[in-house]
Amino acid sequence: MLTGPVHSGKTTLLRKLVPGLRDQKIAVDGYLSVAVFKDRELIGYDLFDLKEEKASPFLRKKGKAHWERAGPYFFAPQALEKAKRKILRRRRKDFLVVDEVGPLEIRGGGIWPELQAILSNPSLRCLLVARRNILEEFRNLLKPVAPKIFDIESPDVFRLLREEIQKAGRVKNGRFSRAAVYEE
Numbered sequence: 001m002l003t004g005p006v007h008s009g010k011t012t013l014l015r016k017l018v019p020g021l022r023d024q025k026i027a028v029d030g031y032l033s034v035a036v037f038k039d040r041e042l043i044g045y046d047l048f049d050l051k052e053e054k055a056s057p058f059l060r061k062k063g064k065a066h067w068e069r070a071g072p073y074f075f076a077p078q079a080l081e082k083a084k085r086k087i088l089r090r091r092r093k094d095f096l097v098v099d100e101v102g103p104l105e106i107r108g109g110g111i112w113p114e115l116q117a118i119l120s121n122p123s124l125r126c127l128l129v130a131r132r133n134i135l136e137e138f139r140n141l142l143k144p145v146a147p148k149i150f151d152i153e154s155p156d157v158f159r160l161l162r163e164e165i166q167k168a169g170r171v172k173n174g175r176f177s178r179a180a181v182y183e184e
Contacts, residue, residue, distance in 0.1 A: 058076055
């Protein structure tokens with residue numbers, strides 16, 4: 001798990017990290033939540049599909065009353081469904097990136113049902129992003145699994161995260177090599 005405060009550079013770090021992983025033949029799938037600004041004001045987030053390398057509106061401050069909400073944001077239903085499909089339909093050889101898990105998932109909404117369905121899969125290799133203010137609640141949901149935590153404010157976070165993903169993401173004959181992905 002990658003964690004840190006709001007707007008601390010978690011997504012920016014991942015945007016720099018993913019191309020290097022691909023260069024090393026690590027299949028990466030999933031999505032990033034990329035901030036969208038209009039006239040210097042944050043209006044929401046786009047879902048950036050890591051496989052297709054395309055963005056679509058994901059969270060917006062303005063939406064329809066029946067759309068699922070997280071704080072001041074509305075989830076665009078099509079993008080939320082796409083995020084759920086990305087999680088459920090990941091290929092076994094893919095390293096899955098989910099940016100991010102938030103308060104809505106803590107309450108059982110959003111992408112939580114899909115994440116919960118795949119988290120017990122022993123072949124799953126993933127990186128989940130969660131803000132520091134919900135980290136403990138989210139870790140409690142994951143028990144008995146104790147994920148490794150990478151803090152964006154740690155000076156070596158980029159190198160450490162890259163090395164851990166490289167260990168977990170190496171594929172031999174279409175299968176992941178075994179790697180320690182949980183704390184002991």
